[in-house]
Amino acid sequence: MMNSSGFVCFLRRSLLQLECRIIEATGLDRQFAPALAVHGPSILPHPHDEQEVTSEPSFLDNVFWMAAPKKRRTIEINRTRRRDPSFMLKVKTNIEPCVECGHLKQKHILCGFCYEKIRKETALIRGQIKAMEGRPLNTPAQETLVLYDSESPWESDKDKRIVERNRKRPSWFSIY
Amino acid sequence: MLFAFGKTQKLPCIHTSAALDVNKNWDRKNLHMFPPQQPDEARRPAEVHHCRRQIKYSKDKMWYLANMIRGMTIDEAIAQLEFNDKKGAKIMKEVLLEAQEMAVRNHNVEYKSNLYVAESFSNKGKYLKRIRYHGRGMFGIMDKVHCHYFVKLVEGLPPKAEQKTGFDQAKNYVEQLKSRTIIHAL
Numbered sequence: 001m002m003n004s005s006g007f008v009c010f011l012r013r014s015l016l017q018l019e020c021r022i023i024e025a026t027g028l029d030r031q032f033a034p035a036l037a038v039h040g041p042s043i044l045p046h047p048h049d050e051q052e053v054t055s056e057p058s059f060l061d062n063v064f065w066m067a068a069p070k071k072r073r074t075i076e077i078n079r080t081r082r083r084d085p086s087f088m089l090k091v092k093t094n095i096e097p098c099v100e101c102g103h104l105k106q107k108h109i110l111c112g113f114c115y116e117k118i119r120k121e122t123a124l125i126r127g128q129i130k131a132m133e134g135r136p137l138n139t140p141a142q143e144t145l146v147l148y149d150s151e152s153p154w155e156s157d158k159d160k161r162i163v164e165r166n167r168k169r170p171s172w173f174s175i176y
Numbered sequence: 177m178l179f180a181f182g183k184t185q186k187l188p189c190i191h192t193s194a195a196l197d198v199n200k201n202w203d204r205k206n207l208h209m210f211p212p213q214q215p216d217e218a219r220r221p222a223e224v225h226h227c228r229r230q231i232k233y234s235k236d237k238m239w240y241l242a243n244m245i246r247g248m249t250i251d252e253a254i255a256q257l258e259f260n261d262k263k264g265a266k267i268m269k270e271v272l273l274e275a276q277e278m279a280v281r282n283h284n285v286e287y288k289s290n291l292y293v294a295e296s297f298s299n300k301g302k303y304l305k306r307i308r309y310h311g312r313g314m315f316g317i318m319d320k321v322h323c324h325y326f327v328k329l330v331e332g333l334p335p336k337a338e339q340k341t342g343f344d345q346a347k348n349y350v351e352q353l354k355s356r357t358i359i360h361a362l
Contacts, residue, residue, distance in 0.1 A: 088243070091244065092259055095255045
């Protein structure tokens with residue numbers, strides 16, 4: 001008569017044997033590879049499969065290799081960067097008043113007010129010239145002379161065309 | 177019926193319009209009246225508070241300009257802003273000129289050049305929100321930034337900043353170290 005431990009051992013052995021028999025029958029233990037490495041035209045057609053799978057690595061695949069901040073930059077760190085002397089605005093020391101009109105100007109730049117005043121007068125003179133010429137590209141091959149009220153041309157100016165302006169000569173526009 | 181027209185809205189309203197919940201404290205500082213001074217008191221210098229609201233500019237960019245003119249005389253400040261290339265400089269110059277005009281007209285300032293910038297700062301106004309379209313159907317919310325700018329002009333010469341020498345600073349530091357005590361001692 002077998003005792004319980006012996007019976008358990010017998011069951012275990014029989015189950016293992018049964019498992020081996022089943023694996024043999026289904027053929028799962030067999031490896032589908034040649035015992036020897038054979039160099040030549042292989043049976044299973046692999047090469048043209050690899051050519052089909054050539055999709056470009058998408059953006060989401062490459063995301064893992066991109067630089068990203070590790071920690072949030074605190075407001076103290078941000079402030080020290082933004083308030084660094086290189087970003088602070090520099091006080092200009094080259095501002096002085098214009099001698100002619102008294103408005104402020106930079107030393108190396110023409111006074112804005114004086115320039116504007118001259119520009120306006122020039123625009124009026126140009127308007128007069130446009131009225132004289134009539135149509136574009138009608139400039140005569142002569143020098144131009146601008147004369148103001150109660151002024152007459154000199155002898156040396158007789159070859160020049162004259163543009164009349166109905167006002168007193170401005171102080172900044174000298175005759176010579 | 178007359179009372180109904182004269183009554184101010186003191187009821188709690190759930191929905192307030194944009195104009196009702198803004199802070200007008202800076203403008204009210206101009207209305208503050210001091211009591212008459214005693215004869216032996218030092219003359220209190222005249223002050224003008226002025227501001228401009230909802231300027232279409234960033235508060236951070238405005239800060240650089242506000243920081244530059246802090247402590248300058250008004251003529252210096254206007255000169256610097258005139259030749260600065262930033263967008264906020266033009267707006268700030270207008271605000272300063274308006275404030276100078278107000279000071280001379282309403283606040284008993286004798287000479288318009290005898291003013292200096294005591295306080296100048298900017299803060300955030302109400303932002304408008306818009307959609308910014310990204311690729312792949314994503315979107316972000318774009319803020320159309322606005323800022324307020326505040327300035328306080330005071331009559332007189334600007335206070336001189338104390339020039340501290342290195343030796344003085346070192347001496348102060350050593351004194352601070354020496355005056356340390358043990359806290360929570362028995």
